[in-house]
Amino acid sequence: MPTKARRFAPVLSPASAGLRTVLATALAAFCAALPAWGQAPQLAPQTQQYVKYAQPLLAITHVRLIDGNGTAAKENQTVLLRDGVIEAVGKHVRVPKDATVIDGSGHTLIPGLVGMHDHMFYPAPKVNPEAKEAVYPEQASSFPKLYLAGGVTTIRTTGSTEPYTDLELKKAIDAGKIPGPKMHTTGPYLEGKGSFTPQMHELMDAADATDTVNYWIGEGATSFKAYMHITRSELSAAIAAAHAKHIKVTGHLCTIGFTEAADLGIDDLEHGLPVDTEFTPGKQTDICPDTKLAVAHLATMSVDDPQIQQLIRYLVSKHVAVTSTLPVFETFVPGRASVDQRVLDAMLPETRVEYLKSRDHVANTPDSPWVKVFKLEEDFEHAFVRQGGTLLSGLDPTGYGGVIAGYGDQHEVELLVEAGFTPLEAIQIATMNGARFMGEDKVIGSIETGKAADLVLINGNPAKNIKDIENVELVFKDGVSYDPAKLVTAANGTVGLR
Numbered sequence: 001m002p003t004k005a006r007r008f009a010p011v012l013s014p015a016s017a018g019l020r021t022v023l024a025t026a027l028a029a030f031c032a033a034l035p036a037w038g039q040a041p042q043l044a045p046q047t048q049q050y051v052k053y054a055q056p057l058l059a060i061t062h063v064r065l066i067d068g069n070g071t072a073a074k075e076n077q078t079v080l081l082r083d084g085v086i087e088a089v090g091k092h093v094r095v096p097k098d099a100t101v102i103d104g105s106g107h108t109l110i111p112g113l114v115g116m117h118d119h120m121f122y123p124a125p126k127v128n129p130e131a132k133e134a135v136y137p138e139q140a141s142s143f144p145k146l147y148l149a150g151g152v153t154t155i156r157t158t159g160s161t162e163p164y165t166d167l168e169l170k171k172a173i174d175a176g177k178i179p180g181p182k183m184h185t186t187g188p189y190l191e192g193k194g195s196f197t198p199q200m201h202e203l204m205d206a207a208d209a210t211d212t213v214n215y216w217i218g219e220g221a222t223s224f225k226a227y228m229h230i231t232r233s234e235l236s237a238a239i240a241a242a243h244a245k246h247i248k249v250t251g252h253l254c255t256i257g258f259t260e261a262a263d264l265g266i267d268d269l270e271h272g273l274p275v276d277t278e279f280t281p282g283k284q285t286d287i288c289p290d291t292k293l294a295v296a297h298l299a300t301m302s303v304d305d306p307q308i309q310q311l312i313r314y315l316v317s318k319h320v321a322v323t324s325t326l327p328v329f330e331t332f333v334p335g336r337a338s339v340d341q342r343v344l345d346a347m348l349p350e351t352r353v354e355y356l357k358s359r360d361h362v363a364n365t366p367d368s369p370w371v372k373v374f375k376l377e378e379d380f381e382h383a384f385v386r387q388g389g390t391l392l393s394g395l396d397p398t399g400y401g402g403v404i405a406g407y408g409d410q411h412e413v414e415l416l417v418e419a420g421f422t423p424l425e426a427i428q429i430a431t432m433n434g435a436r437f438m439g440e441d442k443v444i445g446s447i448e449t450g451k452a453a454d455l456v457l458i459n460g461n462p463a464k465n466i467k468d469i470e471n472v473e474l475v476f477k478d479g480v481s482y483d484p485a486k487l488v489t490a491a492n493g494t495v496g497l498r
Contacts, residue, residue, distance in 0.1 A: 053481035063104025068446035084479035112153025112454035114434030117394025125354035144180025150406020151456035187221035192229035206237035226251035254288035299369035351496030378419035
């Protein structure tokens, strides 16, 4: 009969046993040196100056709670934060004696905003696109502060003109050297021949697209954005290379229509209808038509147009998300661009002058198609979500200026409400939807036990008056509470410069 297998304990020599002890000790020391999940790193003095609460145990009491999941607001809640993580949420949470208590009476707590089209750059004034003088300098000092001050605790950069700068900014923020949001860094624009700025590399062919994607994945990019003049073969190659590494691709397109892009496997489409050229009469394959003519044609359409309804159904069936960037389009509508004093205060004086001059020019444009196109885009976004589409939110601080980090993200939520969403739906789009799209919904995006303590304390009730979302009193990132007023003061007067 077969014998039973015997188990033998390994016999170690004294030298082997000693080596195992050394390795175990080293491993334990290494693990001990790592921060606990959700915990912020040790903050540098230049970051600590913006911090209001950094105690490991915090309790926010008597606060109204909007959890980011689209559910009704809950009154008189307590949220307990321990070591950067949400430990408990509810009406009857026991507050430990050693907790630092923040009275949230009259205030509302929402999840940190997740900005899905939040560049770290801003347009320089006085540019001539025809001469390739359009330049977008990195706002490496002002924008991280302003995003965080506005309640934006996570961003996707969604195209970079200075990808190495974005990657280094992320490292500095993660290390606690500077204040700022958690960054998901998109690689450089995947642009074809015809770029209007010298800051973009023009792809030579599909092989170049593949090589570019692979190189920047190696450098740390976590997503990619295709741009206006990319060809179908280049986009197809870029998507294949990115998807092979489980990385998503979005696009601000022109040569390629939304339906074509969905067929190629794109994951997300930026801006919505104002950049979709597939309805433009005479549209040719792999050629970007005159964008003014494309916008003028859109102004003749309505959301009930069978072509638009078919597009919505197709995008939903292909599980392609759409990123709303209503604030930047609003600046093209006569009389609607921001003259909010806090937005103007953020700008370099010369930048403010140029912005207001451009705003006046737009305001005096007769028969602008943007009045109708802006309303069409709002209707499209609402219909897209009602039919099952995934809508994300961002601000896109480009155009001719005036769309400022943080402030623009708040205004995006306000414009979603104008588009027909309830405040709770708009907040969900601006928080949980982005987290889920990036695969971060187990960590951020809603106020739930076990998630990172990324929160915004608002004076007022945005569930009833969405404009209250501008009244940010405290911003928590991994449980550390930042003072928005101090962040704003440090950034004011510098946007357009640094």
